[in-house]
Amino acid sequence: MGIWSCLGDNLDEVKKSLFEGKSGIVYDVEREDWGYRSCLTGKVTTPQLKGVLDRRARVQLSQEAEYAYLSTLEAFKNAGIEQDWIDKNEVGILFGNDSSAKAVMEAIDIVRAKKDTTLIGSGSIFQSMNCTVTMNLSTIFKLKGINFTVSAACASGSHSIGMAYLMIKWGLQNHILCGGAQEVNPFAFGSFDGLSAFSVRQDEPTKASRPFDRDRDGLVPSGGSASLILEDYESAVKRGAPILAEVLGYGFSSNGEHISNSSVNGQVRSLENALKDAKISAGDIDYINAHATSTPGGDKAEAMAIDQVFGQSRPLVSSTKSMTGHECWMAGASEIVYSMLMMQNDFVAPNINFENPDEASAKLNIATKTVDKKITTFLSNSFGFGGTNSTLIIKKI
Numbered sequence: 001m002g003i004w005s006c007l008g009d010n011l012d013e014v015k016k017s018l019f020e021g022k023s024g025i026v027y028d029v030e031r032e033d034w035g036y037r038s039c040l041t042g043k044v045t046t047p048q049l050k051g052v053l054d055r056r057a058r059v060q061l062s063q064e065a066e067y068a069y070l071s072t073l074e075a076f077k078n079a080g081i082e083q084d085w086i087d088k089n090e091v092g093i094l095f096g097n098d099s100s101a102k103a104v105m106e107a108i109d110i111v112r113a114k115k116d117t118t119l120i121g122s123g124s125i126f127q128s129m130n131c132t133v134t135m136n137l138s139t140i141f142k143l144k145g146i147n148f149t150v151s152a153a154c155a156s157g158s159h160s161i162g163m164a165y166l167m168i169k170w171g172l173q174n175h176i177l178c179g180g181a182q183e184v185n186p187f188a189f190g191s192f193d194g195l196s197a198f199s200v201r202q203d204e205p206t207k208a209s210r211p212f213d214r215d216r217d218g219l220v221p222s223g224g225s226a227s228l229i230l231e232d233y234e235s236a237v238k239r240g241a242p243i244l245a246e247v248l249g250y251g252f253s254s255n256g257e258h259i260s261n262s263s264v265n266g267q268v269r270s271l272e273n274a275l276k277d278a279k280i281s282a283g284d285i286d287y288i289n290a291h292a293t294s295t296p297g298g299d300k301a302e303a304m305a306i307d308q309v310f311g312q313s314r315p316l317v318s319s320t321k322s323m324t325g326h327e328c329w330m331a332g333a334s335e336i337v338y339s340m341l342m343m344q345n346d347f348v349a350p351n352i353n354f355e356n357p358d359e360a361s362a363k364l365n366i367a368t369k370t371v372d373k374k375i376t377t378f379l380s381n382s383f384g385f386g387g388t389n390s391t392l393i394i395k396k397i
Contacts, residue, residue, distance in 0.1 A: 001244070002074025003337050004067045005224040006042030006324055008072055014342045016228035019370055021207035023323045027218050032187045039199035042222025042325040044184050057140055059123030062100035062132040064181035064330075067225035072137060072177060074159065075227035080241055083141070089184050092145025092173045094164050095133040096156025097178040097329045101187040103127035108310035113388055120314040133181050145173050151329075153384025154291075157226065158332025158392055164230045174235045180333035182223030189221045209326075210353040211292035212299050212361035213321035219293040222325030226334035245340060248377065248395040249278025255387025262301035263387060264308070270389035271309045274379065278393045283313040284377055285393070288346055289339045291381040292319035294327045302381065303360035314365040316373065319349035332390060343375040343396055 003010065006024025007017035017024070024042050031039035047066040049058050061069065076082070081091075112119055124136060126348045131149040138147045146167060150160040157180020164176040182188075192198065199218040201208040210216040225256060236243050251274025255266035275282060288306060292299045320326075320338045327334050342348055348371040357366070375396065382390045 001078065001229070001340060002071040002227045003334065004044070004045050004071040005334060006222050009045050011341065013339070015345060017323065018320065018338055018341060019347055021323065021350040021352045021370060023352065025205045025208055025223070025325050027202055027205050031110065031186050034190070036186065036193050037196065038193055038200050038202065038218070038219065040199060040205055040220045041184055042220065042327065044224045053140070058110050059121065060126040061136055062103050063183040063185060064097050064100060064223065064225065064315065065133045065136045067223070068095065068137060068181040068227065069140065071179065071225040071227040073140070075177070075229050079229040081229065083217060085142060086143065089175060090145040090173070091143045091312070092142050092167070092176040093134050093138050093147050094150055094160045094176055094178045096135045096150040096152065096160040096332060097182065098151065099126050099130040100132055100183055102183055102185045105187045132334045137177070141319035142234040143177065146176065152388045153386055154326070154328050155332055155382040155384040155388045155390040156329040156392070157334065158167045158380065158382035158390035159252070160246065161228060161333060161336060161392055162232070162252065162390055165250050167312045168230060168232050174232050176230045177227060178230060178333070179225060179227040180330035181225040182328045182330035184223035186223065189379065192221060199339065207353050209294045209322050211294045211322050211351055212303060212357065212364070212366055213354050214356040214358040216294045216296060216299065218297055220325030222327045223330055224327060224334065225330055226337045228333060228336065238263045243397045245343065245397055248280070249274045249393035251275070251277060251391040255389070257387060260385050262298045262383060264301050264304045266387055266389050267302060267305035267381070267383060268308050270391045271305060274393050275392035278394070280377070282310050285313070285315045285379045286373070286375045287339065287342065287378040288315055288317045289335045289378060289380040290317055290319040293321055300358065300360045302383070303364055307360070307363040311363065316348050316367050316371060317364045318349055318367040320349055322352040322354070330362070335380050336392060336394065339378045339380055339394065343378060346372060346374050348373050348375070
């Protein structure tokens with residue numbers, strides 16, 4: 001696995017931030033000029049790819065594709081996969097990401113100003129398409145397997161892992177690069193801000209994201225990229241891969257209700273489907289990485305769903321979005337990486353800023369500080385607009 005996040009530019013930095021409960025949220029002055037109601041965002045390092053990739057490859061990368069390239073470099077390195085091996089094997093790619101608002105807006109601005117579409121540039125189309133990550137990375141790394149983008153709002157990264165799991169389980173592929181990526185520029189989040197979805201606790205940026213807390217007032221947008229390499233077990237053993245964990249179960253559902261409001265019933269079905277697929281019981285889960293984004297309605301619905309399924313076993317729960325903000329299309333993948341780092345290092349990261357529970361969250365076993373704990377099996381929730389729900393269960397090897 002590999003990561004490019006507001007918590008750090010690599011796995012070691014991110015692990016340290018998680019353990020220390022360190023927030024990556026800042027106040028972005030640039031958003032003032034854009035008329036944003038909230039200027040809060042996750043601060044993600046700008047990639048410096050000159051000298052790393054040739055110019056043709058660089059001009060075709062959107063912001064989220066740049067992030068994805070760097071998280072993938074780390075993932076391949078940690079998986080012990082080099083280009084020579086990729087050239088001889090069929091490696092697929094499934095990524096969850098949105099189209100790039102920045103690329104689209106920059107192209108439109110050129111046409112408006114110059115009245116000449118030929119001045120947009122040859123790289124723009126490859127930046128702006130929804131498949132910007134998969135088309136660019138498959139070309140750069142010369143991948144020859146399955147190749148498409150998963151677009152399911154804020155459950156996209158999670159569904160990409162679930163789909164990779166199914167492809168391998170069905171014997172259609174042996175090796176798949178999967179993950180999630182999200183741009184963080186002001187172009188990407190204007191409509192969210194216009195919905196008053198963001199926290200306006202701007203005098204205390206690191207305390208703005210407050211999943212499950214009674215006084216939460218909205219989410220904080222964020223982004224970056226997370227990459228994971230999934231393989232069938234026999235293939236991984238054969239090549240001497242450093243096997244980290246097993247994808248044990250994948251559950252999904254659609255609410256079939258309101259386009260933006262959460263559904264307890266829909267989430268419960270996703271949780272129960274994941275447990276059923278994994279062939280385990282609720283009591284086998286040691287830790288839940290909650291989707292909880294710090295919105296009043298969303299967190300309440302998820303707390304109720306978790307309590308309905310796990311009310312008797314009460315595993316530790318935390319939302320790493322308290323530190324990262326909501327990484328949107330990336331979140332379902334990055335939160336697997338975050339939870340994996342906890343599992344590898346025997347701790348549960350805190351749900352920071354959780355000071356006062358509401359009626360629903362009071363029923364959960366929420367980690368308010370870093371907890372030393374051996375994790376054998378964890379569950380991660382991801383839910384998105386349109387009522388798309390995804391739940392993954394991961395077991396330590």
